[in-house]
Structures are given as structure tokens and as C-alpha cells.
Amino acid sequence: xxxxxxxxxxxxxxxILLIVLAILAPSFYSPQPLLSLAARASVSLVVxxxxxxxxxxxxxxxxxxxxxxxxxxxxGLFAAMHWPLALxxxxxxxxxxxxxxxxxxxxxxxxxxxxxVTLATMVTWQEGLRWLRQGEFVNLPDGMQWFGLSQRLGQWxxxxxxxxxxxxxxxxxxxxxxxxxxxxxxxxAEVARLSGIPPKFTTFLIFVFMGALVGLAAIMNIVQSPxxxxxxxxxxxxxxxxxxxxxxVSISGGRGNLWGVFAGxxxxxxxxxxxxxxxxxxxxxxxxxxxIILLAVVAEGxxxxxxxxxx
Amino acid sequence: xxxxxxxxxKNLFRHEAILLVVLIAEWIFFDAIGRNFGTYxxxxxxxxxxxxxxxxxxxxxxxxxxxGIDLSVGSLLGLCAILFGKFWRDAHLPIPVAALCTLGVGxxxxxxxxxxxxxxxxxxxxxxxxxxxxxRGLAEAITQGVDTFxxxxxxxxxxxxxxxLGIPAQAPIFIGAVIFFWLLVHQTTYGRTxxxxxxxxxxxxxxxxxxxxxxxxxxxxAGIISAIAAxxxxxxxxxxxxxxxxxxxxxxxxxxxxxxxxxxxxTGSVHGTLLGVAAIAVLQSGIVHALQPSEMAxxxxxxxxxxxxxxxxxxxxxxxxxARKSALKLSKPIA
Amino acid sequence: xKRFLSYFCSLAVAASMIxxxxxxxxxxxxxxxTSKPAGKxxxxxxxxxxxxxxxxxxxxxxxxxxxxxxxxxLIFDGPTGTDPAKQNEIVENWITLGVDVIxxxxxxxxxxxxxxxxxxxxxxxxxxxxxxxxPDARSFFVNQATPQGIGYTLMDQAAxxxxxxxxxxxxxxxxxxxNQQEWQKFIEEDRAKNYPNMKLVAVKPCDDLKDKxxxxxxxxxxxxxxxxxxxAICSPGVPGAAEAVKQAGKTGQVKVxxxxxxNENKIYVHGGVTQAVVLWNTxxxxxxxxxxxxxxxxxxLKPGDTSFKAGSQTYEIQGDNIMxxxxxxxxxxxxxxxxx
Numbered sequence: 001x002x003x004x005x006x007x008x009x010x011x012x013x014x015x016i017l018l019i020v021l022a023i024l025a026p027s028f029y030s031p032q033p034l035l036s037l038a039a040r041a042s043v044s045l046v047v048x049x050x051x052x053x054x055x056x057x058x059x060x061x062x063x064x065x066x067x068x069x070x071x072x073x074x075x076g077l078f079a080a081m082h083w084p085l086a087l088x089x090x091x092x093x094x095x096x097x098x099x100x101x102x103x104x105x106x107x108x109x110x111x112x113x114x115x116x117v118t119l120a121t122m123v124t125w126q127e128g129l130r131w132l133r134q135g136e137f138v139n140l141p142d143g144m145q146w147f148g149l150s151q152r153l154g155q156w157x158x159x160x161x162x163x164x165x166x167x168x169x170x171x172x173x174x175x176x177x178x179x180x181x182x183x184x185x186x187x188x189a190e191v192a193r194l195s196g197i198p199p200k201f202t203t204f205l206i207f208v209f210m211g212a213l214v215g216l217a218a219i220m221n222i223v224q225s226p227x228x229x230x231x232x233x234x235x236x237x238x239x240x241x242x243x244x245x246x247x248x249v250s251i252s253g254g255r256g257n258l259w260g261v262f263a264g265x266x267x268x269x270x271x272x273x274x275x276x277x278x279x280x281x282x283x284x285x286x287x288x289x290x291x292i293i294l295l296a297v298v299a300e301g302x303x304x305x306x307x308x309x310x311x
Numbered sequence: 312x313x314x315x316x317x318x319x320x321k322n323l324f325r326h327e328a329i330l331l332v333v334l335i336a337e338w339i340f341f342d343a344i345g346r347n348f349g350t351y352x353x354x355x356x357x358x359x360x361x362x363x364x365x366x367x368x369x370x371x372x373x374x375x376x377x378x379g380i381d382l383s384v385g386s387l388l389g390l391c392a393i394l395f396g397k398f399w400r401d402a403h404l405p406i407p408v409a410a411l412c413t414l415g416v417g418x419x420x421x422x423x424x425x426x427x428x429x430x431x432x433x434x435x436x437x438x439x440x441x442x443x444x445x446x447r448g449l450a451e452a453i454t455q456g457v458d459t460f461x462x463x464x465x466x467x468x469x470x471x472x473x474x475x476l477g478i479p480a481q482a483p484i485f486i487g488a489v490i491f492f493w494l495l496v497h498q499t500t501y502g503r504t505x506x507x508x509x510x511x512x513x514x515x516x517x518x519x520x521x522x523x524x525x526x527x528x529x530x531x532x533a534g535i536i537s538a539i540a541a542x543x544x545x546x547x548x549x550x551x552x553x554x555x556x557x558x559x560x561x562x563x564x565x566x567x568x569x570x571x572x573x574x575x576x577x578t579g580s581v582h583g584t585l586l587g588v589a590a591i592a593v594l595q596s597g598i599v600h601a602l603q604p605s606e607m608a609x610x611x612x613x614x615x616x617x618x619x620x621x622x623x624x625x626x627x628x629x630x631x632x633x634a635r636k637s638a639l640k641l642s643k644p645i646a
Numbered sequence: 647x648k649r650f651l652s653y654f655c656s657l658a659v660a661a662s663m664i665x666x667x668x669x670x671x672x673x674x675x676x677x678x679x680t681s682k683p684a685g686k687x688x689x690x691x692x693x694x695x696x697x698x699x700x701x702x703x704x705x706x707x708x709x710x711x712x713x714x715x716x717x718x719x720l721i722f723d724g725p726t727g728t729d730p731a732k733q734n735e736i737v738e739n740w741i742t743l744g745v746d747v748i749x750x751x752x753x754x755x756x757x758x759x760x761x762x763x764x765x766x767x768x769x770x771x772x773x774x775x776x777x778x779x780x781p782d783a784r785s786f787f788v789n790q791a792t793p794q795g796i797g798y799t800l801m802d803q804a805a806x807x808x809x810x811x812x813x814x815x816x817x818x819x820x821x822x823x824x825n826q827q828e829w830q831k832f833i834e835e836d837r838a839k840n841y842p843n844m845k846l847v848a849v850k851p852c853d854d855l856k857d858k859x860x861x862x863x864x865x866x867x868x869x870x871x872x873x874x875x876x877x878a879i880c881s882p883g884v885p886g887a888a889e890a891v892k893q894a895g896k897t898g899q900v901k902v903x904x905x906x907x908x909n910e911n912k913i914y915v916h917g918g919v920t921q922a923v924v925l926w927n928t929x930x931x932x933x934x935x936x937x938x939x940x941x942x943x944x945x946x947l948k949p950g951d952t953s954f955k956a957g958s959q960t961y962e963i964q965g966d967n968i969m970x971x972x973x974x975x976x977x978x979x980x981x982x983x984x985x986x
């Protein structure tokens with residue numbers, strides 16, 4: 001219980017928010033809008049899961065927003081060329097994985113700091129995409145939306161798919177050795193290396209995996225509407241890092257679990273619709289987000305201080 | 312590189328020296344292909360445009376040297392800009408008094424970062440990520456997104472737009488900040504601990520130096536500098552809005568890292584940061600003068616950053632490979 | 647360390663001497679001349695609010711056509727991010743570059759005027775299009791539709807589609823966008839004057855992101871069950887809002903109108919989700935802007951003129967506003983005739 005205090009407190013905060021909404025704004029719980037909200041949040045959840053792994057491994061990736069935009073546009077263009085849906089999905093994931101590999105090669109291979117590498121790649125891909133597309137939307141062919149299924153079925157597919165991914169990854173992190181490697185590398189790379197764990201290879205794989213997840217998330221996003229906006233993904237990195245941190249993953253690596261990230265993501269994703277339903281003006285959104293992040297990190301600091309005192 | 316190498320050769324391969332060469336090459340290149348690039352007017356413009364980011368980068372240098380980071384400087388610039396406007400327009404304070412109050416706000420905001428980071432021992436990246444949202448959010452909330460402050464008196468706008476004794480009016484402030492930070496980081500015993508803190512904070516603590524206070528001072532300084540930058544920005548634009556300084560923190564970090572300061576702390580210099588700011592500013596101006604699309608400036612900045620990082624790591628890798636090779640040669644196989 | 651400093655200083659001194667030695671070549675417009683002789687090639691610099699915006703790309707197409715016809719050089723460049731100071735920096739770079747005339751769509755009215763006034767003082771002509779600067783910073787404003795015209799047209803369309811006491815919501819770009827703020831002012835003015843029983847329940851920003859417009863509209867639809875119309879006054883917002891209405895199953899129950907490009911909205915207009923898209927011919931706007939810019943620089947367009955001929959059409963000038971015409975309403979019947 002004490003071990004999961006952080007995650008439980010986030011879940012608690014989420015719970016309080018949901019209860020407040022149930023009392024003051026029950027319209028929040030209408031099924032169709034809630035499903036739409038969940039479908040949109042599932043996209044961010046997939047990216048957040050990848051980011052959690054990256055941060056647990058003591059790295060960071062702020063280029064996910066730009067990667068997301070590039071994968072979305074690529075996938076849209078492939079679909080517009082009438083490639084079969086399965087091929088489009090695979091291609092998008094591959095494109096993401098290639099970008100992730102680029103980041104990983106620089107970080108793991110050359111030992112460069114991940115924050116600066118991903119800062120550089122973020123700016124480069126973002127500007128490059130802007131230059132090439134000039135803001136033009138990509139029109140998707142019919143039958144692409146919702147994977148060709150009905151809207152409800154499509155939305156449920158996205159939601160259930162992302163939760164299934166969450167469960168799979170959470171189990172993998174606990175039981176598979178690769179999962180333990182990631183925690184080890186995040187805690188102390190040198191000790192991990194001495195224990196026979198390959199830190200560089202693990203780090204490289206994590207970035208590739210991050211890229212692949214971004215590619216998957218991009219597909220999940222573009223099937224939700226008939227056009228692709230090349231600006232999509234703007235601000236995604238901040239949203240996702242905030243969710244991961246609020247969810248109890250320590251920025252110094254080696255600690256955290258994916259269920260906390262799930263709670264953190266839901267909490268932050270609910271702020272904007274909650275403001276609308278509670279008739280609070282939109283310009284409070286950033287300030288509230290900032291306060292939540294600070295509260296989360298203060299809670300994290302207090303927790304680790306307590307652990308130091310006791311341990 | 313072993314110690315027996317002559318000093319000039321060592322200096323030649325230092326990161327800052329290479330960056331200086333890159334900067335000069337940039338200048339010559341854009342002078343050749345750009346229209347009216349290498350003129351005095353344009354040089355003044357480049358200086359004027361890079362003042363605010365230059366100030367932020369200067370303030371960011373001690374922070375990164377100590378192994379920290381501050382993502383909130385751009386948002387703080389926006390908050391200070393609108394508060395400056397509010398002090399002047401709504402509280403009817405004269406401009407100098409409003410400016411002083413804004414500096415106070417900047418110091419307080421920097422103090423918030425400092426308190427969370429040093430008192431509660433929280434990681435700077437996440438604390439400043441939170442204050443990044445918080446400060447921008449406060450700026451938007453106070454103005455309700457729509458309020459802007461304009462019609463400042465001409466005597467104030469002189470600071471951002473006119474020339475004083477032939478150089479842009481904000482240049483003396485910037486040069487003053489450069490001298491201040493250079494002396495602080497490189498010459499004072501106080502500032503020399505910054506690099507030590509980046510390398511080994513515990514060692515510094517054993518030497519009897521108040522670690523928390525030093526680190527806190529870097530964040531408070533950054534807050535004050537953000538406020539100064541906000542005032543100059545408002546004078547330059549003639550307008551203060553809640554979205555002022557959007558994206559400036561990333562620019563500042565890019566300039567600092569480009570200049571050779573390690574993001575992990577411990578190594579770096581103020582003149583390196585200055586060169587980094589100059590390299591980016593010249594690139595941006597050059598791209599427009601060469602009639603190329605602005606996106607190219609962003610892409611080249613990203614590429615330049617990667618090249619700079621790679622080049623700083625390569626010598627170590629090569630010497631590491633050499634050392635391993637010679638170690639293999641010397642070691643005898645176990646019988 | 648000391649050695650390095652001395653290198654640095656000497657190089658800095660050398661560089662500044664090179665810079666000082668070369669004074670600015672007289673900008674092509676000339677400090678003393680006020681107009682160029684006909685037949686000389688001019689440099690026209692076109693500034694959008696931001697690059698990567700399909701609206702301004704379509705303006706650029708029209709602009710390029712005009713530049714080609716006139717034999718002028720067209721520079722098209724603008725901010726790629728959200729930094730409000732970037733427009734000023736680009737204009738100032740153009741001043742030192744030495745362009746003949748600048749045509750700007752202003753993101754920050756007061757802020758950009760600082761830079762535009764400087765351009766004028768150096769002999770560069772300035773006109774604005776799409777979004778005006780302060781009147782003393784430019785000679786003319788190519789007005790595609792007055793903010794009043796846009797605001798009133800939107801409100802009138804909304805009133806036509808709903809009952810007299812309906813609730814409606816607005817999706818705007820960002821809270822700080824000056825153009826949108828002005829339109830909102832006139833929407834409110836029209837509403838208060840002519841449709842006092844219609845109620846504006848919320849204004850939500852979408853930060854020019856289609857996806858965000860979609861999520862905001864979804865939330866609005868469930869918060870306000872009596873919502874009858876969504877008005878999206880930024881172009882990515884219109885398809886975003888329409889998709890949200892469609893996914894909520896409220897096509898036809900909740901009307902969608904907005905300011906947007908026809909190509910992005912064709913599917914929704916044909917699907918009956920979006921009833922009307924208000925805009926103007928952006929290519930004509932770009933064309934007229936460059937024609938006017940060229941004429942201004944050559945002296946054929948002077949303050950006090952009451953009409954201006956560009957290509958085959960004559961445009962009215964009201965004061966210092968060159969009127970493109972009235973806002974155009976794209977509906978199911980005519981949207982297919984346009985491709986931008």
C-alpha cells in the first residue's frame with residue numbers, strides 16, 4: 001500500500017474530480033461524448049506508455065510531437081495512395097520506429113544527452129514537415145475512418161486496444177527480463193552493465209519502441225476523422241511527459257509503473273472537458289495544469305524524502 | 312590530448328574555437344549569397360533581435376553548469392511582460408517604477424523555482440515544466456487571453472527600437488549582462504563553484520560551501536533576467552501580450568548547448584553561450600536575406616546542434632578507442 | 647584561456663570593421679525617390695500571419711500570378727511558430743535586405759506597426775491585407791471584408807439557421823488572436839442589436855488545431871444540451887467542429903458554420919453537417935494585394951484614389967481600404983466550383 005502511495009494518490013485525485021463532476025455536471029457522463037473523449041485519450045495513452053519506459057530508463061524524448069505529425073502525414077499519404085489498411089498501419093509503425101532508431105543511435109550509440117538530441121530532432125522534423133506540407137490537410141479515402149468499422153465499434157476498438165496494450169506492457173515490465181532491464185538501466189546503468197545487462201542496447205531498443213508506439217498512435221488518431229491535420233501532435237510531448245510525471249514515474253529513472261501513468265493521463269485529459277462542463281473559462285487551463293504538475297512533483301519529493309529518512 | 316601538446320593547438324580544438332570558426336564561416340557565406348546581409352544596419356538588427364534570447368541563454372548557463380535546467384524562462388518572460396504592462400497602465404506607475412516591480416516579480420518567480428528545487432530537492436526538469444505551464448497560465452488568466460498593453464511612451468520605446476550613440480539602445484544592457492555573467496562564472500570564487508557543483512555536488516558540500524544557496528541563486532538570477540528580457544521585448548515590439556516569449560526557453564537551451572556547455576553540468580563557458588546565440592541569430596537573419604524559407608533556419612539549427620554534440624563526443628570516442636587498442640596490445644594473455 | 651580571449655577580441659574587431667566598412671546599399675526603393683519608373687522589376691515581400699497555413703498558401707497562389715503578370719519578384723516568408731515577435735524580425739530583415747514594398751497580414755496590430763513604420767521611414771512602401779495594422783503604419787489596407795462585414799455575416803447566417811432564442815457557441819483560434827477578437831466583437835454587436843434572444847454560451851480556443859476543435863466541440867455538445875449551432879471562426883476549427891457534431895450523431899440538429907477553406911469542408915457541406923462556410927476568394931485577395939503593392943510602389947496608386955484596377959476588375963476604395971468585396975458564403979450549391 002505504501003509502495004504504491006504515489007499511484008494511489010493520483011487515482012484518488014482523479015476520483016475526486018470525477019465525483020465533483022458527477023455532482024456538479026452530470027452531463028459529463030453522457031455515454032457518446034464520454035466514448036469520444038476516451039477514444040481521443042487512448043491516442044495519448046499509447047504515447048504515454050512509451051514515454052514512461054523512456055523516462056524509467058532515465059532518458060527523455062521531447063520529439064514525440066513532431067514524430068507524431070510526420071507519421072500521421074505519412075500514413076495519410078499512404079492511405080491516399082490506396083494502400084491496403086494493414087499495410088498503412090505497418091508502414092506508420094515502421095516510419096515511427098525509424099525515427100526512434102535515429103534518436104536511439106545518437107543517444108545510446110554516441111552517448112549524447114537525450115534531452116538535447118530529441119530537442120534537435122524535434123525542431124528538425126517539425127520545420128521540415130511544415131516546409132513540405134505547408135499546412136495542407138491530407139484527405140483520407142472513404143473506408144479509412146474507424147478502420148472501416150462503424151463509429152461505435154471503431155471507438156471501442158481504440159479504447160480497448162490501448163487498454164490491452166497497457167495491460168500487456170505492465171505485465172511485461174514486471175515479469176519479462178527486458179522489463180527488469182529497463183528498471184535496472186534507469187536506476188544505475190553502470191551497475192546494470194556489470195550485472196551483464198547491455199545498457200546501450202536496452203536504451204536503443206527503448207527509443208525504437210517509443211517511435212513505433214508513436215507510429216501506432218498516429219494511426220489511431222487519423223482513423224478518427226476523414227482528414228489529417230499536419231499540425232496534429234502539437235504540444236503532445238508536454239501533455240505526455242506531464243501525464244507520466246504526475247503518474248508517479250520518477251524523472252531520475254528506475255521507478256514508476258504504468259498504472260500510475262494511466263491515472264495521470266486520465267486526470268490531465270479530463271481537465272479541459274471538466275472546465276467546459278463546470279463553466280470555467282478556458283484560459284485557466286494552463287495554470288491548472290501547471291499546479292497539478294507541481295503538486296505531483298512535490299508529492300514525489302516528499303515521498304523520496306520519507307524513503308531516505310526511513311531507509 | 313596529452314599535456315605535452317602546445318597550448319595553441321589545444322585551444323584550436325576547443326569547442327568554442329570551432330564554434331567561432333563556424334560563426335565566421337556562416338557570416339562569410341551569407342554575406343556572399345545574401346542581399347545586404349553584411350551591412351552595419353543588419354548587424355545592428357541581428358544584435359537587437361538576439362538580445363532577449365541572449366539574456367535568457369546567459370541566465371541559463373550557470374543553471375545548466377550546476378547540472379540543472381530551467382524550462383520556465385520563456386513563460387516567465389510572458390508573465391513579466393504583461394505584469395509590466397499592468398503596473399504601468401492599470402496601476403499608473405511610472406515606467407521605471409513599473410520596471411522595478413517587474414524585476415521583483417521575476418525574482419519571486421525565480422525564487423519559487425529555487426525553493427522547490429533546493430528546499431524540497433525536486434528535479435529541476437519537472438519543477439520548471441510545471442512552472443512553465445503555471446507562469447504562462449497566469450499570464451493568460453490575468454489578461455483573460457485578450458488584453459494587450461500598448462501605447463507606451465516614446466521615451467520607453469526608445470530602449471527597444473532606436474539607437475544610442477550608434478548602437479542599438481538595448482545593447483548596453485545586454486553587454487552589461489554579458490560582463491556580469493562572465494565575471495560571475497569565470498572569475499569569482501562564487502561562480503567557479505557552479506562547475507564544481509555540476510561535477511560533484513557532494514564534494515562541494517564537503518568543502519563547506521552552501522550548495523543549496525548557490526543553486527537557488529542561479530534560479531533567482533534567471534527570474535530577474537527574464538524580467539529584464541521581458542521589458543526589452545515590450546519596448547522592441549511596442550506591445551505586451553500573454554504569449555510573449557513563446558518557445559524562447561528551447562532557443563536558449565539550444566544556444567547554451569551549442570556553445571559547448573554540457574547538459575549534465577560541469578563543463579561550459581559564458582563565451583561559448585555567446586557564440587551559440589550569435590551562431591543561431593546569424594543563421595536566422597542569413598536565411599531571410601538569402602531569400603530561403605524560414606523553416607530552413609529551424610532545420611539547420613537542429614542539424615547544427617547535432618553536429619555540435621557529435622563533434623564534442625568524437626574526440627573522446629577516438630581517444631577511448633585508441634586507449635583500448637593500446638591496452639590490448641600491452642596486456643599479456645592469461646596463460 | 648587568455649590566449650583564446652585575445653583571438654576572440656581581435657576577430658570581433660575585424661568582423662565589425664568589415665561590417666562598418668560596408669554601408670547598406672541603398673534599398674531598392676531609394677531613400678529619396680518615392681516611386682519607381684514603370685518597367686523596372688520590383689521586389690514585393692508578402693508576409694502571412696504564419697507559414698504552414700493553407701489559407702495563406704492560397705493567397706500566395708494568387709500573389710504569384712500577379713507577380714508573374716507584373717514581372718516582379720515575390721518574396722513569401724513568415725513565422726513558422728507561435729512567437730509573436732517573429733513577424734517584426736522578418737520585416738526588419740526585409741528592411742535591411744532592401745525590398746521595395748511590404749504587404750503584411752498582421753498578427754499583432756500594435757506590435758507589427760512598430761516595424762512597419764520603420765520600413766516606411768526607410769522609403770519602403772507598406773500595405774496590409776487580411777488583418778490590418780495601425781493606420782499610420784501603412785498606406786492602404788486590402789480589405790477582404792471588414793471585420794464588421796465578417797462578424798455580421800456570420801451572425802446573420804447563424805440567425806437564419808436557428809430559431810430566435812437559440813443557444814450557440816464559438817470556436818476560436820487562440821484567445822490572444824487579434825482578428826478573431828475583432829470578429830467576436832462584431833458578432834456580439836449584431837447579436838445584441840438584431841437577435842437579442844439568441845444566447846452565446848461559450849467561447850473555446852482550439853489553438854488552430856483541428857483535433858482540439860473536435861474535442862472542444864464534443865465537450866460543448868454534452869455540456870449544453872440545448873446548443874443549436876457551433877460557429878468556428880478559425881479555418882481548422884470548421885472541419886473539427888463538424889466532425890464532432892457528426893460523431894455525436896447530431897448532424898442537422900446542431901448546425902455548423904464557420905470561416906474556412908472550401909476544400910477542407912466539402913465533405914461536411916455535402917454531408918449536411920456544415921450548412922455554410924463563409925470566406926472570400928483568397929486567391930483574388932493575394933492577387934489584388936500584389937497588384938496594389940506594385941502600383942503603390944510605382945506611384946500609380948495614391949492616397950485619395952477612389953478606385954483601383956487590378957487585372958480585369960476594378961475595386962472600390964473606401965478611405966484607405968481597398969475593398970475586395972463582400973464575404974462569400976459557400977453552401978452545398980456552389981462549393982464545388984472552388985478549389986482552394
